[in-house]
């Protein structure tokens with residue numbers, strides 16, 4: 001049973017598109033959480049928690065090209081994460097999987113560490129903690145903190161490029177090597193039986209020609225597998241470089257060639273459900 005909690009405390013049950021409102025956690029903790037078991041909880045950090053573009057990406061450093069944080073109508077979401085965690089701490093025993101999500105970078109100002117600390121995850125080694133990171137803040141100390149407080153995890157590394165030039169176009173900062181180096185350190189330090197690492201990239205016409213480099217990157221940096229998902233157009237200006245009717249044949253051919261190449265060098269590749277077949 002999946003329950004998603006927004007950064008303002010609003011809770012929903014079920015998968016996206018079919019979810020039902022459960023009310024606000026800070027008003028009343030839903031019965032489904034109080035009496036549930038084997039919960040799959042998704043906690044969304046607020047959209048101003050990110051190192052790329054910072055707290056107000058409409059001024060100064062821009063957010064990533066494809067990110068809704070880049071839109072001129074960006075409005076910071078309410079941050080009630082600490083209060084939410086303090087309430088959830090009473091029900092951690094019911095949680096099976098905890099996913100720290102949201103349009104945010106979880107390692108920004110170690111917010112994910114604070115969430116894990118407030119929930120006392122260290123007392124619940126069976127909980128699997130999942131998140132997606134751009135890897136830029138996952139330095140050696142952050143890795144050590146992660147492995148000392150989380151016993152089971154699934155971390156998705158969103159690099160979104162196979163070369164520094166494309167990385168610069170998409171992330172708008174020249175930090176490709178830093179991101180890959182941090183992913184590499186995390187993967188080498190981890191116990192791979194307990195910590196899954198996935199190279200998880202969004203694909204559009206800017207990086208579609210780099211899928212083979214991404215396969216090699218997954219192999220050279222010891223990721224469990226490579227996940228490829230078409231980028232969602234978060235703004236009408238992105239429609240022409242995102243998957244559409246005119247370019248779907250290009251996506252299909254790239255997938256075929258990538259499957260063959262990955263098979264030759266022994267890398268598992270998973271294409272998202274929206275990839276054309």
Ligand code: SF4
Pocket residue numbers: 050051052053063064066067068069103104105134
């Ligand atoms: S795509 Fe991710 S890393 Fe980039 S600005 Fe958005 S939340 Fe931050």
